[in-house]
Amino acid sequence: MFYPELIVKTTSLISGQKKTLKGRISLKSIDVPLGNIPVVSNPVYDMQLIVVDDEVLVKGKVHTSLEYPCVRCLETVSMEIDGVIEAHYISEEKTNLKSEEEMDSFENVIYYGGSEIDLYDRIIEAIAVEVPEYVVCTPHCKGLCPYCGANLNEEPDHECAESKKAETNSVFDVLKDLKDNL
Numbered sequence: 001m002f003y004p005e006l007i008v009k010t011t012s013l014i015s016g017q018k019k020t021l022k023g024r025i026s027l028k029s030i031d032v033p034l035g036n037i038p039v040v041s042n043p044v045y046d047m048q049l050i051v052v053d054d055e056v057l058v059k060g061k062v063h064t065s066l067e068y069p070c071v072r073c074l075e076t077v078s079m080e081i082d083g084v085i086e087a088h089y090i091s092e093e094k095t096n097l098k099s100e101e102e103m104d105s106f107e108n109v110i111y112y113g114g115s116e117i118d119l120y121d122r123i124i125e126a127i128a129v130e131v132p133e134y135v136v137c138t139p140h141c142k143g144l145c146p147y148c149g150a151n152l153n154e155e156p157d158h159e160c161a162e163s164k165k166a167e168t169n170s171v172f173d174v175l176k177d178l179k180d181n182l
């Protein structure tokens with residue numbers, strides 16, 4: 001996706017300048033280690049840029065909501081996400097002027113070449129880091145019946161015909177094995 005409003009032209013930056021970027025991006029889903037998670041409300045961002053010499057400090061936040069399957073019962077769970085945007089852009093040409101120690105003291109450093117900074121990836125990253133490794137619909141979710149897949153939250157008194165069948169089979173299997181070995 002290309003958002004001209006998220007492209008900062010570094011050639012036009014003046015030291016001491018401050019800039020606010022507010023808006024919304026269109027996003028259907030986000031890729032995280034858990035998988036591809038559907039996005040149900042387009043992310044809204046609010047960022048402040050501060051220019052110091054030819055470095056650009058970016059701070060801000062992003063809000064969106066996502067939909068996950070509960071890890072136990074697979075029901076859809078909605079979750080509000082509040083991400084923190086933080087980046088420190090340093091021109092590639094100027095990196096050799098700084099000592100290694102000085103560079104290490106900066107967090108979230110991004111070296112930019114050319115004359116543009118694209119802030120789109122910062123928004124996506126800020127959301128992605130807030131995505132939990134797994135989600136449960138409630139802490140008491142009973143999950144699914146391991147035999148037939150029935151939702152045990154909806155059927156708390158579930159007595160599984162499949163599990164009885166499985167047990168019965170196993171008893172017969174044991175008897176059959178005994179007989180075969182006689």
Ligand SMILES: [Zn+2]
Binds near residue numbers: 074138
């Ligand atoms: Zn659940």
Ligand SMILES: [Zn+2]
Binds near residue numbers: 146149150159160162
């Ligand atoms: Zn069952």
